[in-house]
Amino acid sequence: MSECFEITYxxxxxxxxxxxxxxxxxxxxxxxxxxxxxxxLVTPEEMRRVGAAMLMTNAYIIYRNSRLRDxxxxxxxxxxxxxxxxxxxxxxxxxxSRYGTVEFNSGEIVEFQRDIxxxxxxxxxxxxxxxxxxxxxxxxxxxxCERIQEAVRCCGTDMLVAAPIQGSTHPDLRERYARxxxxxxxxxxPIGAVVPLMESYRYTDLIKIIxxxxxxxxxxxxxxxxxxxxxMMFALAVAxxxxxxxxxxxxxxxxxxxxxxxxxxxKINNLAYLPxxxxxxxxxxxxxxxxxxxxxxxxxxxxxxxxxxxxxxxxMLWELVERRCRHxxxxxxxxxxxxxxxxxxxxxxxASSFLYTSTESCARPQVRRFIRRLxxxxxxxxxxxxxxxxxxxxxxxxxxxTMLMKPPFGPYPLELAETAPIGQSExxxxxxxxxxxxxxxxxxxxxxxNIDATFVYDSQWEHEDLAQLRLYATLxxxxxxxxxxx
Amino acid sequence: MSECFEITYxxxxxxxxxxxxxxxxxxxxxxxxxxxxxxxLVTPEEMRRVGAAMLMTNAYIIYRNSRLRDxxxxxxxxxxxxxxxxxxxxxxxxxxSRYGTVEFNSGEIVEFQRDIxxxxxxxxxxxxxxxxxxxxxxxxxxxxCERIQEAVRCCGTDMLVAAPIQGSTHPDLRERYARxxxxxxxxxxPIGAVVPLMESYRYTDLIKIIxxxxxxxxxxxxxxxxxxxxxMMFALAVAxxxxxxxxxxxxxxxxxxxxxxxxxxxKINNLAYLPxxxxxxxxxxxxxxxxxxxxxxxxxxxxxxxxxxxxxxxxMLWELVERRCRHxxxxxxxxxxxxxxxxxxxxxxxASSFLYTSTESCARPQVRRFIRRLxxxxxxxxxxxxxxxxxxxxxxxxxxxTMLMKPPFGPYPLELAETAPIGQSExxxxxxxxxxxxxxxxxxxxxxxNIDATFVYDSQWEHEDLAQLRLYATLxxxxxxxxxxx
Numbered sequence: 001m002s003e004c005f006e007i008t009y010x011x012x013x014x015x016x017x018x019x020x021x022x023x024x025x026x027x028x029x030x031x032x033x034x035x036x037x038x039x040x041l042v043t044p045e046e047m048r049r050v051g052a053a054m055l056m057t058n059a060y061i062i063y064r065n066s067r068l069r070d071x072x073x074x075x076x077x078x079x080x081x082x083x084x085x086x087x088x089x090x091x092x093x094x095x096x097s098r099y100g101t102v103e104f105n106s107g108e109i110v111e112f113q114r115d116i117x118x119x120x121x122x123x124x125x126x127x128x129x130x131x132x133x134x135x136x137x138x139x140x141x142x143x144x145c146e147r148i149q150e151a152v153r154c155c156g157t158d159m160l161v162a163a164p165i166q167g168s169t170h171p172d173l174r175e176r177y178a179r180x181x182x183x184x185x186x187x188x189x190p191i192g193a194v195v196p197l198m199e200s201y202r203y204t205d206l207i208k209i210i211x212x213x214x215x216x217x218x219x220x221x222x223x224x225x226x227x228x229x230x231x232m233m234f235a236l237a238v239a240x241x242x243x244x245x246x247x248x249x250x251x252x253x254x255x256x257x258x259x260x261x262x263x264x265x266x267k268i269n270n271l272a273y274l275p276x277x278x279x280x281x282x283x284x285x286x287x288x289x290x291x292x293x294x295x296x297x298x299x300x301x302x303x304x305x306x307x308x309x310x311x312x313x314x315x316m317l318w319e320l321v322e323r324r325c326r327h328x329x330x331x332x333x334x335x336x337x338x339x340x341x342x343x344x345x346x347x348x349x350x351a352s353s354f355l356y357t358s359t360e361s362c363a364r365p366q367v368r369r370f371i372r373r374l375x376x377x378x379x380x381x382x383x384x385x386x387x388x389x390x391x392x393x394x395x396x397x398x399x400x401x402t403m404l405m406k407p408p409f410g411p412y413p414l415e416l417a418e419t420a421p422i423g424q425s426e427x428x429x430x431x432x433x434x435x436x437x438x439x440x441x442x443x444x445x446x447x448x449x450n451i452d453a454t455f456v457y458d459s460q461w462e463h464e465d466l467a468q469l470r471l472y473a474t475l476x477x478x479x480x481x482x483x484x485x486x
Numbered sequence: 487m488s489e490c491f492e493i494t495y496x497x498x499x500x501x502x503x504x505x506x507x508x509x510x511x512x513x514x515x516x517x518x519x520x521x522x523x524x525x526x527l528v529t530p531e532e533m534r535r536v537g538a539a540m541l542m543t544n545a546y547i548i549y550r551n552s553r554l555r556d557x558x559x560x561x562x563x564x565x566x567x568x569x570x571x572x573x574x575x576x577x578x579x580x581x582x583s584r585y586g587t588v589e590f591n592s593g594e595i596v597e598f599q600r601d602i603x604x605x606x607x608x609x610x611x612x613x614x615x616x617x618x619x620x621x622x623x624x625x626x627x628x629x630x631c632e633r634i635q636e637a638v639r640c641c642g643t644d645m646l647v648a649a650p651i652q653g654s655t656h657p658d659l660r661e662r663y664a665r666x667x668x669x670x671x672x673x674x675x676p677i678g679a680v681v682p683l684m685e686s687y688r689y690t691d692l693i694k695i696i697x698x699x700x701x702x703x704x705x706x707x708x709x710x711x712x713x714x715x716x717x718m719m720f721a722l723a724v725a726x727x728x729x730x731x732x733x734x735x736x737x738x739x740x741x742x743x744x745x746x747x748x749x750x751x752x753k754i755n756n757l758a759y760l761p762x763x764x765x766x767x768x769x770x771x772x773x774x775x776x777x778x779x780x781x782x783x784x785x786x787x788x789x790x791x792x793x794x795x796x797x798x799x800x801x802m803l804w805e806l807v808e809r810r811c812r813h814x815x816x817x818x819x820x821x822x823x824x825x826x827x828x829x830x831x832x833x834x835x836x837a838s839s840f841l842y843t844s845t846e847s848c849a850r851p852q853v854r855r856f857i858r859r860l861x862x863x864x865x866x867x868x869x870x871x872x873x874x875x876x877x878x879x880x881x882x883x884x885x886x887x888t889m890l891m892k893p894p895f896g897p898y899p900l901e902l903a904e905t906a907p908i909g910q911s912e913x914x915x916x917x918x919x920x921x922x923x924x925x926x927x928x929x930x931x932x933x934x935x936n937i938d939a940t941f942v943y944d945s946q947w948e949h950e951d952l953a954q955l956r957l958y959a960t961l962x963x964x965x966x967x968x969x970x971x972x
Contacts, residue, residue, distance in 0.1 A: 049770075263809060270800075275793035277764035277785040284535075299763040307761035314756075323749060323812045326805075326843035332914040357812040359845045359919065428818040432918065433845065464950040 004160055004187050005222045005243075010349040011317040012239040012365075013214070013341060016309055019188075019222055019243075021054075021086040021119035021160060023078065028222060029238045029308060031229070031301050032056040032088055034248040035081055037068055041251050041294045044083035050295070051302030055083055056246045059113045059121070060092030060102065072116040080116075088120035088162070088188075088246070089113045094227075097127040097193065106147040107154060114155040120188055121155060123147035125164035127193035130205065137168040141177050145184070152185050160187035164226065168193065169205055171212035178216025188222050188244070189213075195227035203233065203333030207240065211340035214241045231262045231304035233333075235324045238308050239317050240337060247301060254294035262304045264327055268293060276300060315352045318364050322357040331360075338363035354425035359433035362408040366421055370409045371441035377413065379449040385411050385442060386456045388478055395481065399454070405461075407434035410441030430460060439465045446472045456481050490646055490673050491708045491729075496835040497803040498851075499700070499827060500724040502795055505674075505708055507540075507572040507605035507646060509564065514708060515724045515794060517715070517787050518542040518574055520734040521567055523554055527737050527780045530569035536781070537788030541569055542732045545599045545607070546578030546588065558602040566602075574606035574648070574674075574732070575599045580713075583613040583679065592633040593640060600641040606674055607641060609633035611650035613679035616691065623654040627663050631670070638671050646673035650712065654679065655691055657698035664702025674708050674730070675699075681713035689719065689819030693726065697826035700727045717748045717790035719819075721810045724794050725803050726823060733787060740780035748790045750813055754779060762786060801838045804850050808843040817846075824849035840911035845919035848894040852907055856895045857927035863899065865935040871897050871928060872942045874964055881967065885940070891947075893920035896927030916946060925951045932958045942967050 005028075009016040017028040033047050035057045044055060057077070062068040072080045077087050091109050092102040106124035113121030124147060126140035148163045155161065163186030167173035174191075181189065191213050197206045210225070217223065222243045228234075229247030237245070249260070259266040261275065268288060274281040278299035280292045288296065311320040325334035338360070354366055361367075381400035386392040389404055396402050403411040407430040412422050427434070443465075446453045453473035457466075466475060491514075495502040503514040519533050521543045530541060543563070548554040558566045563573050577595050578588040592610035599607030610633060612626035634649045641647065649672030653659035660677075667675065677699050683692045696711070703709065711728040714720075715735030723731070735746070745752040747761065754774060760767040764785035766778045774782065797806040811820035824846070840852055847853075867886035872878040875890055882888050889897040893916040898908050913920070929951075932939045939959035943952075952961060 050768075266796075271796060272799050273792040273796045275789060275796050277762070277789040279763070279765050279768055281789075282536075282765055282785065299768065303761060303763040303767075306759040310752075310757060310759045310761050313758050319812075323809065326809045328842045328912040328914040331843065335915065335917075356814045357817065359917070426814040428814040429821065431821075431845070432922075436918075 005220060007220060009312050011312040011315050012321070013241040014238040014308070014312055014317050015241075015243070016312050017222060017243055019086075022117075023084060023086040023119050024053075026053045026086055027309075028243040029234070029305060030054060030244060031234075031305055032244065032246040033250060033298060034058070034229075034246050035083075036248075036251075037062060037080065038065070041254070041291055042298060044081050046295065047298065048083070048085070050298045051305065052085075052298070054086045054088065054119075055081065056088045056090065057081060058092070058094070059089035059109055059116070059118065060095055060104075062116070063092075063104065063109060063112050069112075073112075076117040078117060086119040087117075089116075089118040089122060091122045091124045093122070093125050093127050093164070093192070096124060097129065107150050110147075110151040110155055110161075114158045118159055120160040120162050121151065122162040122164065122190070123151040125166060125192055127164075128166050128168040129193065130169045130196050130202070132168040134170055134173070137166070137170055137173050141166055141173060145177065145180060148181060148184050148186055156185060156187075162186065162188045162190050162224065164190045164192040165213045165217070166192050167209075167212075169197075169209065171208050174209055174212040175216040178213045182216065182218050182221065188224055189217055190224040190226040190244075191242070192226045194225065198228060198230065198233070201329040203236075203329050204336040206233075207236075207333045207337045208340055210237065210240045210242065211337070229301070230265070231260055231301045232264055232324060232327065233330065234262075234301075234304050235308050235311070235317070235321045236330065236334060236337065238312075239321045240341065247298070250297035250301060251294050253297055254290050257290075257293070259288075259293060260297040260300050262300060262307070262324060278303070316355070318361075318366070319355050319357055322360050325360075334360055335363070341365070342368070352420055352424055354421040354427075356408070356425070356427040356434070359431060362433050362437035367408050367437055367441070370421060371411075371444050374412065374445055375448045377449075379445075379451050382452045382454070384454050384456065385473070387458050387461055388456070389414075391478060392456050392481060395456070405438055405442065405457075408437035408441075410438040411445055432463065435461055435463050436465055439463060439469055443469050443472060491706060493706060495798050497798040497801050498725040498807070499727040500794070500798055500803050501727075501729070502798050503708060503729055505572075505729075508603075509570060509572040509605050510539075512539045512572055513795075514729040515720070515791060516540060516730060517720075517791055518730065518732040519736060519784060520544075520715075520732055521569075522734075522737075523548060523566065524551070527740070527777055528784060530567050532781065533784065534569070534571070536784045537791065538571075538784070540572040540574065540605075541567065542574045542576065543567060544578070544580070545575035545595055545602070545604065546581055546590075548602070549578075549590065549595060549598050555598075562603040564603060572605040573603075575602075575604040575608060577608045577610045579608070579611050579613050579650070579678070582610060583615065593636050596633075596637040596641055596647075600644045604645055606646040606648050607637065608648040608650065608676070609637040611652060611678055613650075614652050614654040615679065616655045616682050616688070618654040620656055620659070623652070623656055623659050627652055627659060631663065631666060634667060634670050634672055642671060642673075648672065648674040648676050648710065650676045650678040651699045651703070652678050653695075653698075655683075655695065657694050660695055660698040661702040664699045666702075668702065668704050668707065674710055675703055676710040676712040676730075677728070678712045680711065684714060684716065684719070687815040689722075689815050690822040692719075693722075693819045693823045694826055696723065696726045696728065697823070715787070716751070717746055717787045718750055718810060718813070719816065720748075720787075720790050721794050721797070721803070721807045722816065722820060722823065724798075725807045726827065733784070736783035736787060737780050739783055740776050743776075743779070745774075745779060746783045746786050748786060748793070748810060764789070802841070804847075804852070805841050805843055808846050811846075820846055821849070827851070828854070838906055838910055840907040840913075842894070842911070842913040842920070845917060848919050848923035853894050853923055853927070856907060857897075857930050860898065860931055861934045863935075865931075865937050868938045868940070870940050870942065871959070872964075873944050873947055874942070875900075877964060878942050878967060881942070891924055891928070891943075893917075894923035894927075896924040897931055918949065921947055921949050922951055925949060925955055929955050929958060 229249030715733030
């Protein structure tokens, strides 16, 4: 259990938290801009102004360069970077994944991180690439595990230790090792080796990996999505329980002339207009330098972090995620997430409101959970479910109870009309997906409570799923209910 | 026909245009911040910095105040407001709608607008309220029409004349009078009396009014959505053909402590974080003054205008609209717009790409038009439609032609696989709505071309609409196609 992390707000599976370090407490979710001490494009001071509370740098790069190494050892990493907030250091695992080898062993580099005063240090984990064979993933996981244990043993009292979750694209390995790694007394849990997935827009695979890792990890540990720096996927990742991001993207994208937004990427040379009001874009220049582009990329990233935090406070994180996941690859990932996270349903906090943004809203845990909670009602005898209470009023005396229908939730007793989520929901006109969702919940309620149900529906409710419902309930068209004998 | 307006780019039914005035050319779509000369919260100079190229003010307020009136008459409205770009003036119609009466007649106030050098002047039209009886709307429309004629006659050579389209919530009256007003030699076409609809979130009614007005107006006239100042509906309104907005909202919302965003409104007192990077929000203050709030409201509004313009240039306006219309009331309006504008399909320019954002993407004109264009193909004889070309290859020799299926578009010949929209489309995994759309188009193609069609589909394509398709084609499950005799 992570003693450095305290959760203050929750929504969906995301949370606002406080991460304690030797250089102060940082509020999460947050983004750690990555500083390359050899090439400082945006200074730490400027980053602070943009909203960075915590930075990340690469201990391996510093260790390899004798000038930087000596300076870091004598004055500390905070003096070297001129930043007095928390600093997380990476170990060279990225270099390992790119070049296949690094010159030092994990223990050596972890001790170096401790010695230069890193707030969070990382062993050299093995970032098994996507689609690697299971045996390879397993072997490399075991090495990573040993190195985490070594790092905790050697330095765990002097700095927070990051314990990367690996396992390639094998969700069961991710889950199993997340469970094991949870027991190693580390502090922060990076989900590793996901950059190749993001680079090739394999967001659905990414989501499966996050879901599997979260299932194995304890819920109150801070989770770092290692290498994720594009603001367009922050909302989804936070909603699934990620707390920390790091961004080299701001600089790498700037080098390629790419302009980040919370909805995707533009090539700066293709922009006739700057669709942003950040201090860089609002200064009136049409042509941005690489440095200005990097600054813009940071501004939009931190504005998105704030947007997400506000959504958590407001209990509107799913709404934000549904707004954001509109690129086809992210939409597909959102739909996958809704499936993967169905099992988390019960631990999701109760949201206070519900805005229907799209057919994807029907798959929110709130909708499924709504009907699970209704099954706690004492339901028995003959129950009338109706889509038009007024026109079926004459039938009510023949039933023990009457319930109304609201898509996408389904049936609810009149007494719950003012309570959440029914009372606090705003829903667009019904569509086929929301009707299907309501009918599914109605069917589930009838089956679970084993009642004698009659469903009176108006023509807008005609849906193929009525055929299945007919197995469990008497169905009556509203127009026919005057001459029916029910 | 409007000679002051030239269209340079088109996408959906929106466009980028150039509006010529005596004080320079303004690029549309744009927002005219409204200045109340009695209470200047943000100065015209600051507005220019935020991106305002054109302002709006109320001639009625100036006319009623002897000090302002004298100054305007002697030095001109541009000197009074200290703004050298174009200025549009309103006439008091708003006051008429609020207080039921104004002290002057329309001719008098129009001449005043001319005399103070307004670039665009407006007669006192009668802003018939929503849901007014048809007879009232008609009577008031006739008065408005006469006043427009009078304004054009008296001042049409000295300034551009705005010719408001009224007609309450009667779409047929809006359309008919838009047609009449188009012939009056006015220059700019405000769609009027829509503020009460927006205030009560009746966006669906608003859309019907815009659609009806556009149907009546000539396509190349600049259209002003009078009183629309909330950035969350700019994208939808532009996509439906609106070119000008005016915003008193920036100041009115600020007075109420409300913080605008392109996705909705926050109460500033409920914001724990500022979800924005504009110069005001990025200055590090948590508490914004009314003036700062007004500035923020302008910054986000102009950032949204830029976002929209860029989307038009990129041919991605429908994608942007679908992202933006995620509040339930706007989603409902978008769905209504897709229906109302179906008749405009043929005049929409050809977009180069297609990103699937949501089930609403299936209703884009591009999808319907795709199949209309296919019917130009010479199709005859026996045609095989297949969802899996590889597994049906053995069947091809028995057919005259083979076509593939891509949701939401439907059938396409292999030769079109690389051309727009099939080749330039990115689509998430199929869903029930996109399958339904593809089947609808398939059915339409088969009916129109009167061919002998066989449709081989895999299990993901099971959909109730197959029943209807069976009337026109031989249906074969992919798994059965080895032992079928087709």
